[in-house]
Amino acid sequence: MYPTNYRYTKDHEWVDAASGSATIGITNYAQSELGDVVFVELPKVGARVTAGQPLGTVESVKAVSEIFAPVSGEVTEVNPALASAPEKVNEDPHGVAWLIKVKLSNPDELAALLDAAAYEKFVAEAEKGHPA
């Protein structure tokens, strides 16, 4: 379910990092909790995001939630498909529906994130109603 080459946050974002740049998205658990996604608000290319700070919002039919940056860096790309097809976040959260790509300013931050096994355990706890 959760790609083992990704890192995860407890706020349910994933990051796929390689050679100084990273792709960021929200997890399958996040999309299933949100329900039908109707709008995704993302930063502009060139904007700076900071680990732990909101980078945008994702709006579903029942709520608007912040998306927190898993890592710090400068936005190099924004997924153009989501403006007209936000439902892709429900369909393929770990692939097609990536949100932004950033140039990492502090790759050490990755070490603090969860690996797939730890995140899966975290989600299992959350689903039991006892967040870790």
Place this chain on the structure above:
Amino acid sequence: MRYLPKSPSEREAMLAAIGVKSADELFAAVPAEYRLQRPLNLPGPLSEAEIIAWFRARAAENSSGYTSFLGAGIYNHLRSVVTDTILQRGEFLTSYTPYQAEISQGTLQAIFEFQTLICELTGQEVANASMWDGSTATTEAVLMAERLTRRHRVVVARSLHPEYRQVLATYARNLGLAIEEVGYTESGQLDAKALAAAVNDETAAVVVQSPNFFGVIERVPAVAEIAHARQSLLIVAVTEAVSLGAVRPPAEADIVAMETQSFGMAPSYGGPYAGVIATREQFVRQMPGRLAGQTTDAQGRRGFVLTLATREQHIRREKATSNICTNQALCALAATVHLCLLGKQGLRELAAQNLSKARFAAAELARVPGVRIPFSAPYFNEFVIELPRSVRIVNDALLREKIIGPLPIGPWYPELTKRGLVCVTETTPRVEIERLAAALGRALALPI
């Protein structure tokens, strides 16, 4: 909910239920020095007859028989009893926010129709329902532009209502929003050259009012071009909604911020009125306030719901698009009923009447020795006059003839002392305009 005080026995029962002996004991946690040690200084109770007599006496203190030439953001217009009759229906008067669509179809449909009317009048694609008033709508429009452009400077016409500018400045003070003001030319219109110089790549929005505070109609398309050249948004504020019956709608605007008081709301000493924001559909997610949408129910029937509410404060708390706590549903309903009574042709005729009466008034006043009309651009139903002496002194003389004269604008525009703003609507009879001109002549002939 009953708004009745509790009887002594009810109080005792409540205190007993929570196990305290007295109200004083209940508040014992509040240090004694902060507790009021005496009864509130309020008059004693009155009987129903005494209360009616008291209010009659207060009402009798109101002045009557005066003709007013005041406008400046709040306008005297005729209102139909039909509007009040509908407003006073309990279904509308006592209803709460229609969160529950299944029991609120009438209220939701009225809101939807209000939005539709505003869109038709402003040339915009989507309108909210509603804002506190025109000044907060204008300010919220600026904040909306800030979110949309992620820029933090705003260029504001000095001919925007001075009190709207005050409200904006109050909000901006602690938000890191920089405000730059641009003046007007001898025509009374926004100084386009100064505007072009002021707008840059950090400008979130240009704010212009039309008709502006001087009553002058702005060249909105030209202002839009200047704003859009730098990818800034154009916000057009409308304080005199009736003008939309005669003036081209501000379709070039990205956001229209409007006061709807002119549509069926009495001046009432400053409120309540209803503001409204109208904008392009692509900006709808950054638009604050309530929005009713049309949909179909499970059986395919037409119905109405509150939509895009996920960004509002009852769901998103401190992260909401705006924290306006009050919208003006009942006032918006008044505007809806008023506009439906007028109809398209009626609004056109009403606007034409305002326009021609104001032109007549300007011509009459310009004939009074010493009086000038300083601005050359077209105006709607109010205009500035220049007097050879203080407007206040002249107004004192006019008041003795039961005329409430022009509003002195010097306090807001130090360069415009001895200028007053004259407003004429369909409620101003021709003879009263002639009486103002004659009285003004007499006032100016008095020794200083």
